[in-house]
Amino acid sequence: MGVTFGRAIENLSRAANELFQADQRVRSVGIGAHGDAFGFTAVRNAAMILPAGLKRIPNEVAGIPVQFTDAFSEPDRLAKVPLAAQASFVPEQGQVRPLRCGLQIQNFTDDERTGIIARGSIIIGTLGCFVRFDSGAAAILSNNHVVAGENRGERGRDIILQNGSGALDPAQTAATLADFVDLLPSPPGANPQSGTALLNEVDAGIATVNEGVLFEPRYLPLRNLVAPSGTASAKVGDRVFKVGRTTGLTRGVVTSVANITGPIPYDPGPCWFRGVIVVETSDGTMFSNHGDSGSAVVRENGEVIGLLFAGNGQQTFVCPIDPVLSGLRCGLLTPA
Amino acid sequence: MTADRLIHLVHSPELLQKVLGNYDGPFSIGVGQDPSEPSCAAVVVHLQGKREAVNVPDSIELAGETLKVIKKSGFLPPKPL
Secondary structure, eight states, X not given: OOBOXXXXXXXXXXXXXXXXXXXXXXXXXXXXXXXXXXXXXXXXXXXXXXXXXXXXXXXXXXXXXXXXXXXXXXXXXXXXXXXXXXXXXXXXXXXXXXXXXXXXEEEHHHHHHHTTTTTTEEEOEEOOEEEEOTTSOEEEEEXXXXXXXXXXXXXXXXXXXXXXXXXXXXXXXXXXXXXXXXXOOOOTTOOGGGTOOOEEOOOOEXXXXXXXXXXXXXXXXXXXXXXXXXXXXXXXXXXXXXXETTTEEEEEEEEEEEEEEEEEEETTEEEEEEEEEEEEOSSSOOSOOTTOTTOEEEETTSEEEEEEEEEOSSOEEEEEHHHHHHHHTOEEOOOO | OOHHHHHHHTTOHXXXXXXHTTOOSOEEEEEEXXXXXXXXXXXXXXXXXXXXHHHSXXXXXXXXXXXXXXXXXXXXXXXXX
């Protein structure tokens, strides 16, 4: 039997946490109609291959019924989302203060500039972690293509919202684009083995946290994760995690380092990268998906190894943290 | 060869030519683990098709050492997330 909408809303965060943890196929958790009342609705990719020995999948959370809807593919183009309320709920997709690692963010100015908002969508990504300039100012760290519009961004002007909107909401204003490392495209058909490709080291950008906006350089408390507390060079075999706005908390393994990878399609043109870290999961599930760009990839001991920036459904590609920080002339901001 | 040493060699034009040859599709090539000898580093290359993977050598000679090449086909072109 269903419950009141108010009771469902009160327990939505708990339901999202339990259902995503219990069934790796779940891609979306929300509130839907159950008879004349309400309950939880979870959409899952039933085509996903899972290892044997899964945990019991709950059919109720806090006494509220759960109804599963099976899809047979992964959601597509999640980075571009309709302005209408979304059906899925990963806690990091909500509007959260103080700001924390892993939250959904949007370059509102660039979305206006490109006309995306006028066409009914916004482009979102993930707040990776926090950094500090030599001046002492604090900033959020993410990808160029998340906070700087793939080189279109205007330093000192572009407005970053958390969580994101089709209208400029002062309550969501979180940061201002400060700097980014330019993406360098290669001519079509160029490749590294012929020496004709330009090799990028990072896809990275930072936005200064606006005065009066509170932040905590940690993950949401419900994640119960170690905070980013240092940096390290990735090693093959490293067990890592990330928190992103689309797939939430996921865990994986570094399967190779120092990759030359490409070509990756960006608006300025196809880009090749070097020094790339490849992360995969050991059970065939997805480590990342559209919208997770910008997530910090972290060892279990809290050392950040890089920023997630691209993927193909099987491998996730991460740019190493050292050239990110040196390229932006900043240092990781850790909890006091 | 150790992983640290191979990391410095994996971007060399010589290695790229020896491993990739005339392949001109999307790829990712880096340093990983030799599954048959986990303590040894190997070149790991992801390529699009099985036919392209067949043309990639199983090992190459570089800097006086034999390097194993781990080939993985079915590589899907990456996209910014």
